[in-house]
Amino acid sequence: MIKTVLIAGGSGFVGRKLSSVLKERGLRVYKLSRKKTKRRGYIHWNPDLQTIDNKNLSKINYIVNLVGANIAEKRWTETRKQELISSRVKTTHFLRMLAPQMPNLEYYVAASGINCYGPETEVVHVETDPYGDDFLSQIVKEWEEASDKFSDICPVAKLRSGVVLAKHGGMVKKLSIPFKLGLGSAIGTGKQHIPWIHLDDLCRMFALSIQYKWEGSYNAFAQCSSNYDFMRAYAKALRRPFFMPNIPAKLLETILGERAVMLLGGTKASNKKIVSEGFMFQHKTIESTFKHIVRR
Ligand SMILES: NC(=O)c1ccc[n+]([C@@H]2O[C@H](COP(=O)([O-])OP(=O)(O)OC[C@H]3O[C@@H](n4cnc5c(N)ncnc54)[C@H](OP(=O)(O)O)[C@@H]3O)[C@@H](O)[C@H]2O)c1
Numbered sequence: 001m002i003k004t005v006l007i008a009g010g011s012g013f014v015g016r017k018l019s020s021v022l023k024e025r026g027l028r029v030y031k032l033s034r035k036k037t038k039r040r041g042y043i044h045w046n047p048d049l050q051t052i053d054n055k056n057l058s059k060i061n062y063i064v065n066l067v068g069a070n071i072a073e074k075r076w077t078e079t080r081k082q083e084l085i086s087s088r089v090k091t092t093h094f095l096r097m098l099a100p101q102m103p104n105l106e107y108y109v110a111a112s113g114i115n116c117y118g119p120e121t122e123v124v125h126v127e128t129d130p131y132g133d134d135f136l137s138q139i140v141k142e143w144e145e146a147s148d149k150f151s152d153i154c155p156v157a158k159l160r161s162g163v164v165l166a167k168h169g170g171m172v173k174k175l176s177i178p179f180k181l182g183l184g185s186a187i188g189t190g191k192q193h194i195p196w197i198h199l200d201d202l203c204r205m206f207a208l209s210i211q212y213k214w215e216g217s218y219n220a221f222a223q224c225s226s227n228y229d230f231m232r233a234y235a236k237a238l239r240r241p242f243f244m245p246n247i248p249a250k251l252l253e254t255i256l257g258e259r260a261v262m263l264l265g266g267t268k269a270s271n272k273k274i275v276s277e278g279f280m281f282q283h284k285t286i287e288s289t290f291k292h293i294v295r296r
Contacts, residue, residue, distance in 0.1 A: 004059045005210070006043070006102075008032040008095060009066030013169035014111065014202065018064065021203040022210075030056055032067075047091040057101040062210050065110035065147065067091045072174070076135070076258045085139055092146035099153055108150040109209045112158040114195045114221055116140035120266040127160070127217045127273055136261070144217065155215040160269075162195030162221030164202055165283075167293050175234060184235040185244035187252060190228030192266030195221035198283035198292075205279060218274045224267065225286040237290035 005022050007015050010031025019029045019041075030043050032052075037044075045052040047067075069087040074080050092110070099105060117125040118132020131141040140160070150156045164170045178184055197205075197220055205220055225233070228246075235242035252260040283289040 002026065002028050003061040004028040004030065004056075005062045005064060006030050006032060006057075006060045007064045007066060008091065009068065009111075010064075011035065011042075012066060013166075014164060014199065015064075015066045017166070017199050018066070018203045018206055021200075021207055025207055027062075027210075028059070030060070045094075047087075047094045050094055050097070052098060054098070054101055057098060058103060060102045061104050061106050063095065063102075063105065063108045063150075064206055064210075065092060065095065065108070068111075068143075071136075071139075072171075072259065072262060075256070081135065085142060088139065088143040089146045092143065093149070096146070096149045099150065105154055107154050107157075107210055107213050108147065109157040109159065109206060109214075110143070110147040112144055112147075112160045112217065113140045114160045114162045114219055114267055114269055115262070115265070116144075116160060117267055117269065119261075120192055120268060123268065125219070125267065125269040127219060134261070135258070155213045157209050157214045158217045159202070159205060159209065159220040160217060161202055162197045162224075164199050165196055165289060165293060166199035167296050170199075172234075172293060175231075179231075179235055179238055179240055182240045183244055184231055184238075184240060184242055186228040186231045186246045188227065188246060188249040188264045190226060190231075190246050192227050192264065193224040193268050194227055194230045195219075195224045195267055195269055196230070196286065196289070197221045197281075198289050201281050201283055204282075205274065208277075208279060212277070214277055218277075219269045219271050220274060221269065221271055222281045222284055222289070223286060224269060227263070227266065230286055233286040233290045236287070237294040 005027050011033045069083050115136040131137045144158050
């Protein structure tokens with residue numbers, strides 16, 4: 001019998017690719033979205049009003065939760081911070097409320113963030129380390145706690161993703177114009193670490209987590225590259241110069257406000273746990289990953 005996956009946030013950068021990966025693996029996919037569309041495979045919901053078109057919910061075997069207002073997009077005013085939290089936490093609580101309408105639910109897996117351990121130190125973080133005290137860590141903590149509410153029904157996993165790399169979205173899309181103009185540079189000291197993962201690897205990780213019902217939290221990234229190495233590798237893959245001075249931290253803070261911490265801060269972590277589950281990264285080094293992305 002064909003199994004059915006519900007991807008909450010399936011219309012986004014990760015969700016669109018994941019949807020096609022899961023379909024290729026023979027699964028039926030429904031995507032939850034707040035946008036009304038007649039396109040096949042979409043289920044309309046409004047988590048703020050707690051409404052949903054529930055006619056297909058009884059078919060759902062697996063939930064993948066990718067919902068969340070974009071962290072990099074707007075200035076972190078108090079209102080935006082609330083939106084970043086509630087778009088993850090309240091939506092997850094609403095999904096949990098809907099679970100009784102999904103009697104065939106076998107597994108739940110959510111995206112999460114590797115930036116949950118607090119500002120970078122010399123420590124290489126593993127999954128059992130405590131959450132940090134900063135805003136990004138607290139979002140992840142509340143989000144993961146909301147996901148854990150599914151654990152009385154089925155196994156639950158949380159994939160703490162690094163920066164997701166692919167040609168047409170996420171960070172690469174944001175960097176592409178200055179870098180293509182030859183204006184690429186490192187940021188701040190350039191020493192802070194960026195844990196990253198190729199979109200194809202992340203989608204395969206979600207697919208395998210469903211297949212093997214992995215449980216618990218997993219650091220989900222291929223490598224932690226220094227900001228300098230990361231930016232230089234992108235410029236090199238584009239065959240563009242990389243001679244501009246580092247963007248000063250103060251300038252970035254003026255432009256981005258508090259959200260500059262996403263680029264000025266870093267995380268060192270270990271991916272041993274996911275590797276020990278048997279996961280093999282196809283994109284292992286930042287140089288070959290950017291070459292692959294640019295070539296496509
Ligand atoms: N991309 C990365 O580098 C990265 C790294 C680490 C973790 N993550 C996490 O992984 C998840 C997926 O990332 P992504 O890059 O695919 O994100 P994305 O492109 O911004 O998509 C997120 C989805 O969430 C839904 N959404 C946004 N705001 C919402 C709100 N207020 N209420 C309900 N739904 C809302 C949107 O669906 P509709 O508009 O269709 O409703 C959207 O399709 C996110 O939670 C993100 O924080 C991403």
